[in-house]
Amino acid sequence: MGIPALDYTPVDDIPTIAKRLRTTFNTHKTRPIDFRLAQLRKLYWSVKDHEAELLEANKLDLGRGTFEASLVEIDWATNDIVFVCKKLAKWMKDEKAPDIPFANSLVSPRIRKDPLGCVLVIGAYNFPVNLTLGPFIGAIAAGNTAVMKPSENAPNVAVVLQKIVESALDPSCFAVVQGAVAETSKLLDEKWDKIFYTGSASVGTIIAKKAAETLTPVTLELGGRNPAIITKNADIRLAARRLLWGKTLNAGQVCISQNYTLIDREVLPVFVEEMKTALKSFYPNGVKTSPDFGRIVNNKQWTRLKKLLDASKGQILIGGSTDEKELYIEPTVLQVDSIHDSLITEESFGPLMPLLPVTDLSHAIRLATEVHPTPLGLYPFGTKPETDRVLRELRSGGASVNDAFTHGTIPTLAFGGVGDSGQGAYRGKASFDCFSHRRSITSTPGWMERLLDVRYPPYEGKLAKL
Ligand code: NAD
Numbered sequence: 001m002g003i004p005a006l007d008y009t010p011v012d013d014i015p016t017i018a019k020r021l022r023t024t025f026n027t028h029k030t031r032p033i034d035f036r037l038a039q040l041r042k043l044y045w046s047v048k049d050h051e052a053e054l055l056e057a058n059k060l061d062l063g064r065g066t067f068e069a070s071l072v073e074i075d076w077a078t079n080d081i082v083f084v085c086k087k088l089a090k091w092m093k094d095e096k097a098p099d100i101p102f103a104n105s106l107v108s109p110r111i112r113k114d115p116l117g118c119v120l121v122i123g124a125y126n127f128p129v130n131l132t133l134g135p136f137i138g139a140i141a142a143g144n145t146a147v148m149k150p151s152e153n154a155p156n157v158a159v160v161l162q163k164i165v166e167s168a169l170d171p172s173c174f175a176v177v178q179g180a181v182a183e184t185s186k187l188l189d190e191k192w193d194k195i196f197y198t199g200s201a202s203v204g205t206i207i208a209k210k211a212a213e214t215l216t217p218v219t220l221e222l223g224g225r226n227p228a229i230i231t232k233n234a235d236i237r238l239a240a241r242r243l244l245w246g247k248t249l250n251a252g253q254v255c256i257s258q259n260y261t262l263i264d265r266e267v268l269p270v271f272v273e274e275m276k277t278a279l280k281s282f283y284p285n286g287v288k289t290s291p292d293f294g295r296i297v298n299n300k301q302w303t304r305l306k307k308l309l310d311a312s313k314g315q316i317l318i319g320g321s322t323d324e325k326e327l328y329i330e331p332t333v334l335q336v337d338s339i340h341d342s343l344i345t346e347e348s349f350g351p352l353m354p355l356l357p358v359t360d361l362s363h364a365i366r367l368a369t370e371v372h373p374t375p376l377g378l379y380p381f382g383t384k385p386e387t388d389r390v391l392r393e394l395r396s397g398g399a400s401v402n403d404a405f406t407h408g409t410i411p412t413l414a415f416g417g418v419g420d421s422g423q424g425a426y427r428g429k430a431s432f433d434c435f436s437h438r439r440s441i442t443s444t445p446g447w448m449e450r451l452l453d454v455r456y457p458p459y460e461g462k463l464a465k466l
Pocket residue numbers: 122123124125126127131149150151152153179180181184185198199200201203204206220221222223224254255256347349376417421422
């Protein structure tokens with residue numbers, strides 16, 4: 001089929017694009033529900049029309065197989081559009097304000113969901129369709145004009161996303177800007193009504209600082225360093241299978257994968273055996289040749305992971321092989337002896353699984369707090385009282401009990417970080433809310449003037465009458 005090479009948008013064109021979209025927003029074209037629904041439906045069919053190209057692009061960029069790409073990228077986006085279209089009329093309705101005293105209710109307090117204006121969506125490479133189209137769908141649904149900046153690190157998907165948008169959506173309202181640092185920096189020089197960013201915390205900091213200069217609100221979906229915790233009472237076979245899945249999907253390039261596992265030392269040997277069994281059952285003919293195991297996105301990321309692995313003082317228990325030419329890293333389980341190991345201090349964002357033995361749950365909670373008080377995800381395995389204790393005593397953006405990142409696979413469940421793993425949330429209704437302004441409105445009837453007389457000066461003697 002052949003996907004053309006990615007062309008970066010000329011930097012000098014960027015102010016003109018931003019101006020075009022802002023001018024359109026000011027005409028109110030994007031406000032009516034019929035316009036929003038028509039755009040969303042066109043987007044749906046455009047994704048469908050480009051399905052084969054999206055599959056090919058996912059394969060080229062991430063070595064991702066058809067099953068995974070269909071499920072987590074394409075179906076995710078189309079199902080999201082269908083869901084949003086079904087719910088949009090309900091979400092857009094004015095809400096009666098709650099808890100209003102009778103006297104105030106006479107002015108009909110209500111909340112209107114206004115679009116924010118002209119917004120910018122910056123995507124990441126690891127789920128390049130889902131993480132870019134997802135917020136973009138929210139922006140359209142909420143009545144904004146929007147620019148999409150796909151990740152240049154998934155260049156084939158970026159090209160297809162541009163075709164999808166440009167062949168379907170109204171160009172006066174929606175645009176794709178392609179590029180890397182120079183182009184994104186130019187975008188950040190423009191005034192936006194919201195910036196929605198998915199990516200690393202270091203770049204998130206750049207975005208937030210730049211946005212602060214113009215008091216632009218941001219939603220930041222940032223990085224992980226997420227702990228899994230396994231107590232001696234956990235179902236060890238189940239923990240091994242589920243955590244292996246959590247680190248082999250997209251070759252571990254998942255922001256909500258467990259970055260490290262704190263495991264009761266008593267059950268460590270049996271856990272490692274169960275991991276070996278699980279690996280064999282997932283990839284009966286070997287991992288490297290399996291169509292179900294992806295590759296690291298590019299040489300830069302592969303080299304970073306290799307350095308991280310080499311710097312670790314951990315003992316390799318399973319795996320450890322790598323192949324630079326193929327950008328392959330074998331799922332690798334290591335036993336490390338400190339939270340200061342490179343595999344715990346850094347977010348690996350790859351199929352590396354450090355296990356740190358602990359004496360008990362209190363020890364695990366203490367260490368997890370020290371590593372990162374506000375990770376993006378948290379994965380406790382154990383009895384209900386144990387997992388309840390973990391949820392109570394450790395903070396995180398989201399959590400899956402007795403599982404790897406299931407909370408992040410529910411398309412209609414709000415998703416976001418806390419502290420330095422992110423701010424704001426999206427998905428399902430949260431995507432609509434994320435790009436809407438909840439505008440409080442009252443309407444005061446003329447007949448109330450007599451009642452309102454009390455608020456006008458002179459006030460002498462009025463206090464006693466209230
Ligand atoms: P990244 O930060 O390198 O890039 C993300 C986006 O930022 C890209 O579109 C890129 O062009 C842009 N960018 C890069 N450098 C920039 C700069 N100096 N100025 C302005 N823009 C710049 O992130 P990535 O490598 O694509 O993704 C990996 C990171 O993202 C990991 O930390 C991962 O945990 C995180 N992530 C988080 C989520 C989430 O939902 N919380 C999802 C996926 C990935």
